[in-house]
Amino acid sequence: MKPFAIMGAAILGAIAISTAFPAVAQKRAVTTYHYDNQRTGWNQQETMLTPANVGPTSFGVIAQVVLDDQVDAQPLLVPNQPITAGLSPGTYQVVYVATEGNTIYAIRASTGTVLLSRKLGTPVPTPLGCPSASGPNVGINSTPVIDVAAHALYVVAYTLISRNPTYQLFALNLNDLTDIIPAVTVAASHLLSDGTTYNFNATYERQRPGLLLSSGIIYAGFGSFCDTFVGQTRGWLLGWQASTLAPLANNKLTDTLDSANIFGQYFLSSIWMSGFGIAAAPTNGNVFFSTGNSGPATYDGVNNIQESVVKMDSQMAKVLGIFTPSDVITLDAGDGDLSAGGVLVVPAQPGPFPSLAVAAGKAGTMYLLNRASLGGFTPGGPDNVLDEQTIGPCWCGLSYFTGPDGVGRVVSSGGVEGTGGVPSNLAEIGVWQIQTSPTVAFVGEGAAVPVASGQDPGTFTTVSSNGTQAGTAIIWATGRPTTNSPAAIYLYAFAAAPSSGTLPLLFSSQAGAWNNTTANANIVPVVANGHVFVASNKQLTIFGLGGGPFVPPAATAAKPAALNAHAPPHQITGVLERADGPVLTLRTRAGKIAQVNDSDAVRSGQIGVLVQGNAYTVEGTTYDSTGALHAQAVGPAKASPAIWPPDR
Incomplete structure (x- = not known):
């Protein structure tokens, strides 16, 4: 291990290795959630990090960067990026990080030096009755998206404007974080089933799914804050032209039932997906997302499409397909959101069903779907799917990679069921081959020894490899905190090739903290060009070859006075x-x-x-x-x- 030194300039806000490390061949940009619009989570251009050199004595922390607030968004990365403002203009490999404080940071990936930062407005205080929101503030809650050719970073910020919660869409210049186009306020309306108009209200909508940039259009999904205000919140999918930020003519409201049809005024049908990004098919640009619960017995597949995987055309003019589990009434009654996980659009496969998708949610069932015909709704079952497997309750995100044998694989990361009402605080990373002949199905290949991960069950993964070259694939995972003190989050690395059915553990380390333990740490590890980036509460941790141990942040000198247990609220x-x-x-x-x-x-x-x-x-x-x-x-x-x- 190498020693650490505190970097002197306060603006850096980082702890860094005092000695140099090998230069990185700057190749891979990470411009969107889970690497690509299909949300595979697979970086197949990683030539530096392999199972042979990622280990406790050869791999560790390079820098720890101090930030202003909690980070729910996945970091993004641009190599060879010109920075034209700030104290250190030049060309760098830059990691862009967005916080709940509504701050965008541009950070030098190799050292943790903060090159630029910009605050996009005052964040909104967490709504009453929503302990599982982002913390004291809700600001930038979703992962931005980058268009390198346009030198643009697109981001949605939740801000207070004249004391009113407001969503704004920004297009920022990657070079200096200034506006390329003036920010626009998010607004929309949609007709309900009775012909009345329903207007978007930012007070009751949470923009959590990662943004999608596809065919020149930016898409954003919206849902609820903790399923409160169930009579005012409905799921929205909105879109804008990237070149002008002009809204599309169409949008999607997931629940268009009028109030007279709903006993108890219960709507929702949120698009939230634990922050997983809205997905797009690679050839036709069709858009995929999943929805959460609504009022029990209100599903009709047309006016209300809760607990479903949904396919829409790129202009959002029409729903092209839907899959709804046959137990939708049970899911609604038990808050069993299918939208606790996202939709993985699988790369093309051989065999009779080349276009596949995979989805999972709170119920713990992982579905293999035919994108050409998602399966619809089969009252009483069985569900019209290609396969389904139990992976454990999934507030999680699926990943995909192709092995040296040319076979596609899905990585699951659901929670391990507890016993006697006591949660296990464990998540299991599993690898499933996609069998394409004689039938299309999941075939379990291996699993890791369950890792510590608390809060709601499940966690998030990514995969790195040098193409499909044997011996290069690594599955990376994070672990959520299991206690309030310490509220530690962890980084894990596993060899993707199982040995006797078990994925070998290569590396584990604390990677940050998550003080707001009532809100899930939906942390995606980003692996590119020899580095691993993990963003958490007020911190970005950068790992690499030759790094040292994680250094927990110093304790706060003065703690706030204890709350009076007898005083309201x-x-x-x-x-x-x-x-x-x-x-x-x-x-x-x-x-x-x-x-x-x-x-x-x-x-x-x-x-x-x-x-x-x-x-x-x-x-x-x-x-x-x-x-x-x-x-x-x-x-x-x-x-x-x-x-x-x-x-x-």
């Missing part, structure tokens, strides 16, 4: 034991019973589907004479009490 987290009308009974982490009256939350719409046995966080200001907390908002909490927010 009050907050309780616990497992829902029963619901008797408006009275909810929760069992807290201490094993005590707490009663909650949810009437106010129901009236304001700040409550989602409640499932007995699941955990919820309740916020309110008053207790009644029976000792019940009157809830202003009720939102989902993680399964493990170790990462629940403090009661107060």
Whole structure:
């Protein structure tokens, strides 16, 4: 291991290796979520990092860069990028990082030096009743997208303008982070089934999926904040011309049912996908995404397309195909979002079904779909799919690569089921061959020993290799925090070729922290040109050959004063034991019973589907004479009490 030195200039905000390391052949740009519009997560141009040289004594941390806020977006990378502003103009390999503080950073990849930064406006405070939002701020929540030829970075920022939550779409110059085109405010409208007009309202919409740039169009998906405001939130897919930022004539609203048709005013059908990017087919530009839950028994496949994989034409004029699991009513009733994972558009395969897609969600079923005919909806089942396999509950993202034998493979990363109501805090990385003859199916090839990963089940992976050359493929994964203190996130590397059915572990290290443990760390490791980039809470960690150990950030000198447990606003987290009308009974982490009256939350719409046995966080200001907390908002909490927010 090599020693570390603190870099002197405060503007760098980084810890860096004091000695030089080998120069990197700057080849691979990472311009979009999961490397490409198909969202494969596969960098097949990695010539430096191999299973032979990634290990605890040869690979480690090169730099740790201090940032202003939590990072939910995946970092992007441009080699040989001119920087024309700031203190150090020149040409560099630049990693671009976007934070929830609405700041875009341009960072030198080899040293961690901050070359440029720009704040795009005041972020919006986290909505009431949404502990699983991004933290104290919601700013840039999704992964931007880069057009290298146009020297442009496109990003959606959530900002306060005249005290109103507002989404703005920016086109920034890669050279200096200035506007190429003036930013536009996100706005849209759509007809409901009764002919009335429904308008986009930024207060109730969360822009989480990674942006897509395809055929000159930028696409963005929207969903809910923690499934609160269920009467005001619906899923949207919007698009703009990249050259002008002019909105497309068409957009997609996933739930167009009018209010008279819905008992309880329950809409949603969110497009969220744990941050996974909207996908596009490589030949025709058709767009793919998945949706979450809506009001039970409201699915019709036309006006409401919840719990579904959806295919649309590039102009969003028409839904071209849909797959909805036959248990859609059960999924809706149990908040079993298919949209907890994204849609992987599989590269062309041999055999009778060359165009495939793969999707998974909270229920833990991984579906193999024919993109030419997604499968529709089969009441009572069986589902019209090519195959399905159980991978564990998936708040996760699938990856793909082709092995030396020419066979395509899918990498799954679902959670390991707990026992006795206790979460396992483990995720299992699995490799599945795509069999194309005599039938099309998944064939399990191997799996890693489960890795530590808490919060909601599952995690995210990417794959690096030198083409399909044998002995070069590595599966990279992150692990979410399992406790509040330390709230550590980890980087793992596995050889992609199993040995006796097991993926060999090559490397593991802490890679950052995630202080807001009520919000999932949907962290995608980015591997390119001999480096691995992991963004977390207020930090970017850069790994490479010759690096040293991770250095945890220094503890804060002064901690904030403790909250007064008896002063409002009050907050309780616990497992829902029963619901008797408006009275909810929760069992807290201490094993005590707490009663909650949810009437106010129901009236304001700040409550989602409640499932007995699941955990919820309740916020309110008053207790009644029976000792019940009157809830202003009720939102989902993680399964493990170790990462629940403090009661107060």
